[in-house]
Amino acid sequence: MPSSPRTLLINPTVTSRSSARFPLSLLHLSAALDRHGSSEIIDGNVDRDVVDETLRVMQQGGFDAVGISVMGGPQLAPAIDVSKALRERFPATPIIWGGYFPTLYTETALTAPYVDYAIRGQAEESLPELVAALGKSPSVLANIGGLSWKNGDAIVHNANRRFSLTDDGLVLPYDKLGDPRRYLARTFLGRRTAAHQASIGCRFRCTFCGVAAMFGGATQLPAAARLERDLSYLKYELGVDSIQFFDHNFFDREQDMIPLLEVMAKLELPWWCYARADALLNLSESSWKLVRKSRLKMAYIGAESPSGQMLKEIRKGTRPDQTLQVAELCRRNGVIPELSFMVAPPQNSEEETEHTFEFIRELKRINPGAEIIVYIYTPLPDSSRHEKDRGKHPGMPLLDLDGAPVVFPQTPEEWTQPQWVAYACHADAPWLTDALRRRIHDFVTVLRCRFPTVQDMRSPPWAKRGLSAMATWRYRYRRYDRPWELNLANRLVRLRMPQVSGL
Ligand code: B12
Structure with missing residues (x-):
């Protein structure tokens, strides 16, 4: 490993371009990496074609490692796509996953042939230590706090690292974006x-x-x-x-x-x-x-x-x-x-x-x-x-509708199945009957039409007032079931859903 390693950091697409916010995880990591080397950031929320963009940047050469931020739910599929493409085209480049998914599901992440290392928790110290240790003996890896890695066929979990809020006196390197x-x-x-x-x-x-x-x-x-x-x-x-x-x-x-x-x-x-x-x-x-x-x-x-x-x-x-x-x-x-x-x-x-x-x-x-x-x-x-x-x-114990124990996915690919993406997004669960799922959906429709969120900047005020008026009787008399007229009107207005897109 060169004395000044270069790392490519990727935030796979998880939301629309208009909902994209500073990728804070990668900005913090980039600042930490640049103290002893250098780094670049690809943000899939802005560069929509992450795979093409990654391969293009990699072709220019010189990266010693790639770090990918992965949150459970909709970010997993694009994370897998970009990891697989990298493994195929640049098989020698180490791929490091970090963020909530590999922290919570470390073994699952490391079952994948396209994930070499998983860093659990905060990585401002662990990631620079890891990129500096790449190519050195496994005994060096064994000392990196918060790192999980593959030693032959075995998965090794190093001890957790203490959290710290370090301050080097600088603001985040926003110009990297x-x-x-x-x-x-x-x-x-x-x-x-x-x-x-x-x-x-x-x-x-x-x-x-x-x-x-x-x-x-x-x-x-x-x-x-x-x-x-x-x-x-x-x-x-x-x-x-x-x-x-x-x-x-x-x-x-x-x-x-x-x-x-x-x-x-x-x-x-x-x-x-x-x-x-x-x-x-x-x-x-x-x-x-x-x-x-x-x-x-x-x-x-x-x-x-x-x-x-x-x-x-x-x-x-x-x-x-x-x-x-x-x-x-x-x-x-x-x-x-x-x-x-x-x-x-x-x-x-x-x-x-x-x-x-x-x-x-x-x-x-x-x-x-x-x-x-x-x-x-x-x-x-x-x-x-x-x-x-x-x-x-x-x-x-968690049981599904047939009374069988719920078995969680064992691979990243299984976590991309629609029912597990919905689980990760708190949008569905294996014990939900169709009737209850519908009841919840209907209640939420009536509620959010009756009280449109102030966070919705897209729908015109008259449309929100109209929907609210339409929903009033249903809300007042608790007639939530099958609000077909609200669903129809909603399709035209498309009220914003803060639980999906954030602010
Ligand atoms: C911003 C945000 C989003 C954004 C997008 C983020 C992005 N990647 O672009 C949006 C709004 C799209 C989003 C969506 C979702 N989110 Co969200 N989100 C957050 C939030 C508020 C902030 C994340 C952040 O920037 N933190 C600041 C940075 C500095 O910290 P960090 O991300 O943890 O990064 C550190 C480490 O994790 C690690 N790390 C991170 N990436 C990497 C990469 C590498 C290579 C390495 C080594 C380390 C590493 O090092 C970083 C620096 O120390 C967190 C809560 C929180 N306060 O953290 C929830 C959170 C991450 N989201 C969460 C969830 C579940 C979701 C959803 C999947 C579901 C939901 N309903 O909320 C949805 C998906 C919605 C959908 N599309 O249907 C959960 C994850 C928990 C879990 N069980 O997995 C959190 C923790 C909220 C919570 N309390 O439940 N989210």
């Missing part, structure tokens, strides 16, 4: 919204969440000076006018948040973030004052379920009454709560789902502006949870 301004989007927050991540991790260990599986309950906040430097660059250099935070959970302990909120209040960039009901309810009035001044527009809060029992089982750590209270608190403070629910759990699927619909109605009475996201509850397989949590809080 060509003109970074093409990633600024018109959203309900502003005309030039940028994605940013300030802190990492989450201190909670909800059993269903990929973030808990990745971080195991650890979190780290940035220094206020760093947040100010990064956001000021976005605001004053790139002309950003609003921010979507990808932080796994923005609001942490109040005393630690105050310096960060002061930065946000100073910059006054309308913003969106992930939050928890308990953290918002615990904020003092002086912090809320900062929040209002900072122009927080929307907070995505995992409400998950109206059942206290289920919230305990999934180790959510919040209660249904807190969900109701936070809806009211947000209303008073001019923040829209975007509340997400997981319906159709494997046990008592129908009752739990109907109970959730009623709870959503109650929330809408408390705060009609609250936005609702409905997912199907699709738990992670125990093997994909963080090593600290495996075997604990097992829950009931």
Whole structure:
């Protein structure tokens, strides 16, 4: 391996060009790689033909390794396509997978002949160490934290690495993306919204969440000076006018948040973030004052379920009454709560789902502006949870409609089958009857027509008002079933679905 290795980083296509946001994972990795070598980025959300573009860039020569970011769900098929094409045309180039899929399903990723290495978790340190170690003896590989690799026929999992929020004093290398301004989007927050991540991790260990599986309950906040430097660059250099935070959970302990909120209040960039009901309810009035001044527009809060029992089982750590209270608190403070629910759990699927619909109605009475996201509850397989949590809080075995145990895919290809893509997207589960699937779909159709999301910038206001009026009687009388007229109208208007495309 040369003393200054070159790495090609790829983000396989996962969303439309208009929904493309800064590929933050690759920007962070690129910054880390460039300290001891160099790197280039191909972002499939912008360069739509990732395979052709990758082969074209590779032909120019000189890359020592390729790193591919892979999230379960729709990103897997393009990740496989580009990996296979690389293996065929450049068989000697090592292929490294990183991100949520190889972190959660490490063995599955490494069964593929086109994946040589999987890095679990954060990779700012592990990836540069790996590319520097390529071609050296296996004993060097064995010392790289967070790396899983193939030693002959055996798969070796090195120890986990501790998470850290390193700061080399620089902003991310946005210019690696060509003109970074093409990633600024018109959203309900502003005309030039940028994605940013300030802190990492989450201190909670909800059993269903990929973030808990990745971080195991650890979190780290940035220094206020760093947040100010990064956001000021976005605001004053790139002309950003609003921010979507990808932080796994923005609001942490109040005393630690105050310096960060002061930065946000100073910059006054309308913003969106992930939050928890308990953290918002615990904020003092002086912090809320900062929040209002900072122009927080929307907070995505995992409400998950109206059942206290289920919230305990999934180790959510919040209660249904807190969900109701936070809806009211947000209303008073001019923040829209975007509340997400997981319906159709494997046990008592129908009752739990109907109970959730009623709870959503109650929330809408408390705060009609609250936005609702409905997912199907699709738990992670125990093997994909963080090593600290495996075997604990097992829950009931997952059974399909015939009562047979649910068997998770064993290869990346199997994960690309439509039913497993839907599972990864929390859109379907093997225990769902056709009737329940339809019932959920119909409820969501009536709900989102009755209360169109403010995030929809595409549909004209008259169309949204029209749909809302059409849906009123169905919503009022709970006549959700077969809303054919709304489906028809929707086909013309195509309301936006935040759960699929993000903001
Ligand atoms: C932005 C985002 C998206 C974007 C696209 C992202 C992209 N790749 O272009 C969009 C909106 C399209 C998206 C879609 C989905 N997403 Co998404 N998304 C996120 C989000 C909010 C931020 C990701 C991010 O940029 N993080 C910042 C960077 C710095 O961190 P990172 O990505 O983790 O990268 C680090 C490591 O993972 C690793 N790494 C990453 N890539 C690579 C590559 C290599 C080579 C290496 C070595 C390491 C490595 O190193 C990086 C630096 O330390 C996360 C939640 C979060 N806060 O992270 C969810 C998240 C990743 N998404 C998730 C999911 C499930 C989805 C969906 C598949 C389903 C859904 N309903 O949400 C959908 C697909 C929707 C559809 N099309 O139907 C889950 C994944 C968990 C899991 N169980 O697998 C997350 C964690 C949300 C959650 N809490 O459930 N998503």
